[in-house]
Amino acid sequence: PEDPSTSPVLHTRRADLAGRTPNQVQYLRHILSHDLSFGIGPAGTGKTFLAVACAVDALERSQVQRIVLTRPAVEAGERLGFLPGDLAQKVDPYLRPLYDALYDLMGFDRVAKAFERGQIEIAPLAFMRGRTLNHAFVILDEAQNTTREQMKMFLTRIGFGSKCVVDGDTSQVDLPRGVSSGLVEATRILARVPGIAFTEFTAADVVRHPLVARIVEAYERAPDAAPSARAPAAGGDAR
Secondary structure, three states: OOOHHHOOEEEOOOOEEEOOOHHHHHHHHHHHHOOEEEEEOOOOOOHHHHHHHHHHHHHHOOOOOEEEEEEOOOEOOEOHHHOOOOHHHHHHHHHHHHHHHHHHHHOHHHHHHHHHOOOEEEEEHHHHOOOOEOOEEEEEOOHHHOOHHHHHHHHOOEOOOOEEEEEEOOOOOOOOOOOOOHHHHHHHHOOOOOOEEEEEOOHHHOOOOHHHHHHHHHHHHOOOOOHHHOOOOOOOOOO
16 A cells, blocks of 8 residues: 555645645556546545646646636436526536535635636536636536436547546445446446556545545445335435
């Protein structure tokens, strides 16, 4: 296992960051040394925050021209078409965790200026179709909620001079029953492809409140939910 004392250090205007656990250190090394890397594991393990920190560090060093953050806009049974408000209002709740990470690392004013200059873009995954992302640090968050087709579409957006990180929790798939997770499929299909790195996180990597780690461990030990407790089939009422 990686020694946290040997972790790469990321430099942001707000703070210098390093991995706290062996898997976090491995994750950082994978991101820095591969054009495509995956981080898979439970909530609270730093998957998204460390990936965004790597992106901010790369932007500060002028290693990339922009940061592109995206996540599927379908979670917990909700679809954009069923939410009130205009597009910005609909999209915002799904992307809020990405904004939070940026604000923690850069501060509100610097994030706002970076958006104005086009150095940071946050958008739903559907907006990536048809694009080629050159000289960008691209992060796909909550990737467990992509379909196989969406994952393939996203991965083929990678352009020259770009780095891509995909993160998610395969125990928290919110897709309709019978729809395969693109993240689960990607780990199987791409496991032996040279140049792609995978980091698996566990409850031992949770860096939130200690109670979170115990909750994650309890759910990992518990048997699968009974059929009556599972999500309704596709087309059913999720409320």
